[in-house]
Amino acid sequence: xxxxxxLTKASNLAVIEDQELGFGNVFSDHMLVRDxxxxxxxxxxxxxxxxxxxxxxxxxxxxxxxxFEGLKAYRGTQDGVIRLFRPNRNAARLEASxxxxxxxxxxxxxxxxxxxxxxxxxxxxxPNEREHALYIRPMVFxxxxxxxxxxxxxxxxxxxTAPVAxxxxxxxxxxxxxxxxxxTRAAPGGTGSAKTSGxxxxxxxxxxxxxxxxxxxxxxxxxxxxxxxxxxxxxxIFFRIGDEVVTPxxxxxxxxxxxxxxxxxxxxxxxxxxxxxxxxxxxxxxASEDGSLLEIFGAGTAAVIASVASISYLGKEISAAPxxxxxxxxxxxxxxxxxxxxxxxxxxxxxxxxx
Ligand SMILES: *Cc1c(COP(=O)(O)O)cnc(C)c1O
Numbered sequence: 077x078x079x080x081x082x083l084t085k086a087s088n089l090a091v092i093e094d095q096e097l098g099f100g101n102v103f104s105d106h107m108l109v110r111d112x113x114x115x116x117x118x119x120x121x122x123x124x125x126x127x128x129x130x131x132x133x134x135x136x137x138x139x140x141x142x143x144f145e146g147l148k149a150y151r152g153t154q155d156g157v158i159r160l161f162r163p164n165r166n167a168a169r170l171e172a173s174x175x176x177x178x179x180x181x182x183x184x185x186x187x188x189x190x191x192x193x194x195x196x197x198x199x200x201x202x203p204n205e206r207e208h209a210l211y212i213r214p215m216v217f218x219x220x221x222x223x224x225x226x227x228x229x230x231x232x233x234x235x236x237t238a239p240v241a242x243x244x245x246x247x248x249x250x251x252x253x254x255x256x257x258x259x260t261r262a263a264p265g266g267t268g269s270a271k272t273s274g275x276x277x278x279x280x281x282x283x284x285x286x287x288x289x290x291x292x293x294x295x296x297x298x299x300x301x302x303x304x305x306x307x308x309x310x311x312x313i314f315f316r317i318g319d320e321v322v323t324p325x326x327x328x329x330x331x332x333x334x335x336x337x338x339x340x341x342x343x344x345x346x347x348x349x350x351x352x353x354x355x356x357x358x359x360x361x362x363a364s365e366d367g368s369l370l371e372i373f374g375a376g377t378a379a380v381i382a383s384v385a386s387i388s389y390l391g392k393e394i395s396a397a398p399x400x401x402x403x404x405x406x407x408x409x410x411x412x413x414x415x416x417x418x419x420x421x422x423x424x425x426x427x428x429x430x431x
Pocket of ligand 1: 146271307309310311312331332333334335336375376377378
């Protein structure tokens with residue numbers, strides 16, 4: 077696959093030296109754009125990062141016909157080699173999200189090649205520090221201007237990258253979640269399992285309210301009864317109850333996370349019982365009361381594995397029992413980071429090196 081290149085004459089790389097790196101406040105020099113018209117994808121172009129012109133009636137903006145992805149490029153702590161983690165899973169998910177939204181799909185190998193070449197172009201932007209990474213944000217949106225609610229005839233793929241620091245700057249402190257019993261993120265038959273733009277804006281109002289009450293994130297519950305745990309903000313949620321780890325099953329309302337899938341695989345490798353099933357707030361309340369709720373943690377590319385201290389549900393606190401020694405969350409986090417930063421073996425061939 078050939079990709080055209082127009083490179084910047086003035087790199088912005090120096091700005092990350094005098095700017096505190098957050099999560100998405102700094103962007104790298106280049107981006108990749110590719111248009112879809114007349115039934116096919118045009119040539120991909122790597123260009124300096126710059127504003128793109130958008131048709132004012134673009135269907136993607138008006139009606140949310142838009143999907144995105146999120147993955148990272150990691151620089152090996154020992155060898156300096158740049159690695160991608162399971163980009164084929166992001167390619168497959170982009171395809172599933174696109175199909176749900178009537179957006180033309182991008183062949184997986186082309187998706188990965190676009191990412192490889194963009195990351196290679198901005199390889200100097202992949203941070204050296206462990207737990208820092210180059211976040212990669214591909215998106216495809218309907219660019220055709222029209223007023224009808226119908227699949228568009230034109231689309232644009234845009235991939236941008238951003239050097240990022242750890243998502244939760246203070247993971248010295250476990251998170252406090254609020255189980256949201258009024259608003260919902262996704263309903264059966266809806267788009268909860270697609271990474272589509274329309275799923276996120278409706279979470280802002282509940283998120284802002286929860287933050288005002290002092291919570292870090294929302295634990296979303298099922299839309300019908302508000303009794304089953306679904307996911308925590310932009311992370312999948314895990315519970316360690318007794319000698320078993322459980323996470324909600326993929327029912328169509330939950331985003332199928334690559335981190336979730338990888339964590340389940342690692343638990344299986346380690347001989348730890350892991351189940352995917354419905355988990356009621358009643359079960360969690362009881363496990364919290366009888367001390368069998370040992371751990372709660374979230375899993376996602378941005379935060380990797382993030383420990384959760386408690387969930388507030390209808391005014392009551394569901395807390396993980398205090399434990400001594402190394403948590404499973406920590407073990408999973410270290411294993412994933414170890415593989416991503418090239419420090420540990422990669423028995424499942426999850427890594428793709430960017431040459
Ligand atoms: C992206 C995302 C996740 C995490 O998926 P990963 O592939 O592990 O990064 C979980 N939940 C939601 C709602 C998301 O958008």
